[in-house]
Amino acid sequence: MSNTMVLLLSIGPLAMVLAMIAAQRVSEVNDAYTGEVTGRWVSSSTGTYGPTGHCTMRIRTDEGRELTIEVNSRTYQSLAVGDRVVKEWGRRWPERSE
Known part of the structure; x- marks a missing residue:
């Protein structure tokens, strides 16, 4: 060769x-949607550089879709189960709905 x-x-x-x-x-x-946080958890794995945490949330949209998304720690800490969220087009993470 x-x-x-x-x-x-x-x-x-x-x-x-x-x-x-x-x-x-x-x-x-x-992606853009509105919905409610129905679950959240943190999982961890150990790699070459040590332990790594993965923040995950489950969201039920108003259209009935069930989404499981990995979010950053700031978004994870700002949202709780039962919170209404909105994810606008062009944004990376959902935010609490006003």
Whole structure:
């Protein structure tokens, strides 16, 4: 195999993974909904750099969809079960509804 072919075969899977991550981020930002927090929890895992916490929330939208989303710690601490939330188009995280 030529060096060019080896390079293409090694970079191809990495490019696909990066494209999938970018598509997921775009879909999260482009989503908009209103609803209620029905559950929340923190899970942790230990990796190369030590323990990592993952804050997760379950939201039931007014349209009846059940969403399970990973949020940052600030959003997690600001919302409780039963809170009404609104997620506007272009924003990363839902916020408490006024």
